[in-house]
Structure formats: structure tokens, C-alpha cells
Amino acid sequence: MSWKSLLAIGISFIVIVSWAAIHGRAALPATDKATEKLVIRQIGHQLLLQAGDSSSRVLPVEERANKEYLIRFAAPFTFLPDTLVATVRRLIAANSLPSSYLVEVIHCAPSAEVIYGFQIHKDKARNVIPCLGRQQEKACYNIRIRFTETKAAGMDPFASGLLAGSLVAILISLLFRALYLRKGRTADKAVNMPALDNSTGITMEITGLQNIQPDLPPSAIKREVPAPSGIAIGNLLFLPESQQLIAGTSIIPLTAKEAKLLHVFANAQQKVIDRDQLLKEVWEDEGVIVGRSLDMFVSKLRKKLQADPSVSILNVHGKGYKLVIGQMTC
Structure with a gap:
């Protein structure tokens, strides 16, 4: 087989690969928007849970133009800006959504007044997060999220991948040609098996490309791990199931x-x-309730919550306790 025939085979290979890639790309479902909708809906679900509402519905997410989504709720609720910001940032980052976005909380029609908002950028120095620490009144709200990140101008990733694949195919064709010509010059030598002739010290030639990419062991295959589901407490993340408190990169273990x-x-x-209420919910299943146990465990929790100075548990005289997040800054 001449080198021209090999080159023709290489070009044919490029055409086939290109057609298959274009055809496969056209057949791919539009999963990006579907994923974004699921994450946006999860944000609404978490906000209702943090407001103490585990039964009201999050209405279908409304998709609008320019990468904008609207979360609507079936019932009024209240929220803390700190919790809203932490929840949105955590879920968007965990699901690899665009890292630049604008969030606005809007009163339901007819006023449609924006009562709170914040903006996150790739460049953290440009983030705008106002008025933390002020509990908002219970009302009918919609939440609008618009992704503002734009792709840098340049070659389309698919076109870049196709070009790279074409170049690889051409290089393989040229390599086959070089090996073929070399084989013609060394036809008197043994081929097809890499081996060493111990009597002459001559290394035999390899005419095929085999085992270029060895199989990876199952342990080396990267698997995606779902982001842990937790409750935002100021800048902390509480994971009830694993009994952990996350403070940045630190993990604080909790007892049961x-x-x-x-x-x-x-x-x-x-x-x-x-x-x-605290004694009933935490100690009722033990049969014997000791009031001092509550004070002791509250004291332990206070020490562990010190990882975020804005979080504290206050003793309300004659009533009980109150988990307070942030200071009134606005």
C-alpha cells in the first residue's frame, strides 16, 4: 500500500469522524437549561425550609430571555438576606452554573417592587451584597435570577475540538506513512513484535500502534459526588445527616x-x-428530661458556632433561647 493510499484513508477517516461528531452534537438534548431549572427550583425549596415551611409548593420555574429565571411560591414566606445569599451561592457553585449572576426579591403583582437584591461576579471584589442581617417581613415574593456571565470571544469549543481531532487524524496518517516506508527499507528484519534479539543486540521494529492508552483501574475513574444537602446558618453550613458543621474548609463534628x-x-x-419545646424535641424519647442538660448542650453549641462570629444563641429570660444571625447593619 502506497503512502498516497494511506493519506486518502486518513482524510476519509477525518470526514467520517467530523460527520459523526456533527450528527451526534445535533442529537444531544439541551441539558444545560434543564439543569439550571432544577437548581433554581432547589433554591426555592431550600428557602421555604429555612423559613420553617415544609408543606407549601414552589411553583414551576418560569424561564425568560437572556438567561433569566423566575421562582414563584404558592404561599407567603419570610427570609433573612444572609441565608438567601448563602443558599444561592452554595447551590450555584455546587452545580457548576455560571459564576456571575444577579438575584432580586420582588413583591408579587401588582406592585412588583424589588425589596432586596445582590450581585455576584467572577471577580469577588466586584460583588455587591447589601443590607445583611435584617429579617424581611412575611409576604408574597418572587425571586428573579439572571446569569450575567458571557463567554469570551473566540473559537467555538466544538469547532476547536473538531479541529484538534482532524489534526490528530492527519498526524496518524503521516505516522503510518513513515512506518510503511521504513518497513520497506528494513524488510529483512523481524516486525510486528517488540523484542530484543539477545544474540545480536538488535531491537526489532514496531509497525503498529497498540496499547497507546492503557485501561485505567476502576479506582482511577473520576466519579461525581453529589453536593451535600444542608442548612445555611450565616456563613456556616449545617449537615444534619452527617452531624457536621462546615466553616469554610474546616469540618466541625457534632454529637448526636x-x-x-x-x-x-x-x-x-x-x-x-x-x-x-427544646426539651421535648431533643430529649422526649429518653423518658427522663433534665433541664440542666439543655443548658450544657447550648453552651457546647455556642463554642462550636464561634467559627462564624455573626452567629450566636441568645438566652431570652423567662422564655427560652434564640438563634441570632448577623447584626442589623441597614
């Missing part, structure tokens, strides 16, 4: 009782919780 007690506080942030 500490996690159970913090779960009650996390579901009623900024609200006074009666001592009897």
Missing part, C-alpha cells in the same frame, strides 16, 4: 444531641424557642 438541638434552632432562625 448537639446535631439534634442545632437542627431545631436552624429550622427556626431568628425566633424565640421555648425551653419546654
Whole structure:
């Protein structure tokens, strides 16, 4: 077989690969928007849970032009800006959505007044996050999220990949040609098996490309791990199932009782919780309730929550305790 025939085979290979890639690309479903909608809906779900509402519905997410989405709710709710910001940033980052976006909380029609908003950029120095620490009144709200990140001008990733694949195919064709010509010059030597002739010290030639990419062991295959589902407490993330408190890159372990007690506080942030309610929800299944146990575990929790100075548990005299997040800055 001449080198011209090999080159023709290489070009044919390029054409076939290009056609298959274009055809396969056209057949791919538009998963990006579907993923974005699911993540946006999850944001609404988390906000209702953090407001203590586990039964109201998050209405279907409305997709608008220019990468904009609207979250609507079936019932009024209240929210803390700190929690809203932390929840949105965590879920968007965990699901690899665009890192530049604008979030606005809007009163339901007819006023459609923007009552709170913040903007996140790739460049953190440009982030705009105003008025943290102020609990918003319970009302009918919609949340509008618009992704503002734009792709840099340049070659389309698909075109770049196709070009790279074509170049690889051409290089393979030329390599086959070189090996073929070399084989013609060394026809008297053994081929097709890499081996060493111990009597002459001559290394035999390789005429095929085999085992270029060895199979990887199953342990080397990267698997995606779903982002942990937790509750935002200021700049902390509480994971009830694993009994952990995440503070940046640090993991603070909790005992079973500490996690159970913090779960009650996390579901009623900024609200006074009666001592009897805390004792009932955390210790009722043990049969014997000791009031001092509550004070002791609250003290332990306070120490662990010090990882975020804006988070504290206050003792409300004659009533109970209150989980407070942030200071009133506006």
C-alpha cells in the first residue's frame, strides 16, 4: 500500500469522524437549561425550609430571555438576606452554573417592587451584597435570577475540538506513512513484535500502534459526588445527616444531641424557642428530661458556632433561647 493510499484513508477517516461528531452534537438534548431549572427550583425549596415551611409548593420555574429565571411560591414566606445569599451561592457553585449572576426579591403583582437584591461576579471584589442581617417581613415574593456571565470571544469549543481531532487524524496518517516506508527499507528484519534479539543486540521494529492508552483501574475513574444537602446558618453550613458543621474548609463534628438541638434552632432562625419545646424535641424519647442538660448542650453549641462570629444563641429570660444571625447593619 502506497503512502498516497494511506493519506486518502486518513482524510476519509477525518470526514467520517467530523460527520459523526456533527450528527451526534445535533442529537444531544439541551441539558444545560434543564439543569439550571432544577437548581433554581432547589433554591426555592431550600428557602421555604429555612423559613420553617415544609408543606407549601414552589411553583414551576418560569424561564425568560437572556438567561433569566423566575421562582414563584404558592404561599407567603419570610427570609433573612444572609441565608438567601448563602443558599444561592452554595447551590450555584455546587452545580457548576455560571459564576456571575444577579438575584432580586420582588413583591408579587401588582406592585412588583424589588425589596432586596445582590450581585455576584467572577471577580469577588466586584460583588455587591447589601443590607445583611435584617429579617424581611412575611409576604408574597418572587425571586428573579439572571446569569450575567458571557463567554469570551473566540473559537467555538466544538469547532476547536473538531479541529484538534482532524489534526490528530492527519498526524496518524503521516505516522503510518513513515512506518510503511521504513518497513520497506528494513524488510529483512523481524516486525510486528517488540523484542530484543539477545544474540545480536538488535531491537526489532514496531509497525503498529497498540496499547497507546492503557485501561485505567476502576479506582482511577473520576466519579461525581453529589453536593451535600444542608442548612445555611450565616456563613456556616449545617449537615444534619452527617452531624457536621462546615466553616469554610474546616469540618466541625457534632454529637448526636448537639446535631439534634442545632437542627431545631436552624429550622427556626431568628425566633424565640421555648425551653419546654427544646426539651421535648431533643430529649422526649429518653423518658427522663433534665433541664440542666439543655443548658450544657447550648453552651457546647455556642463554642462550636464561634467559627462564624455573626452567629450566636441568645438566652431570652423567662422564655427560652434564640438563634441570632448577623447584626442589623441597614
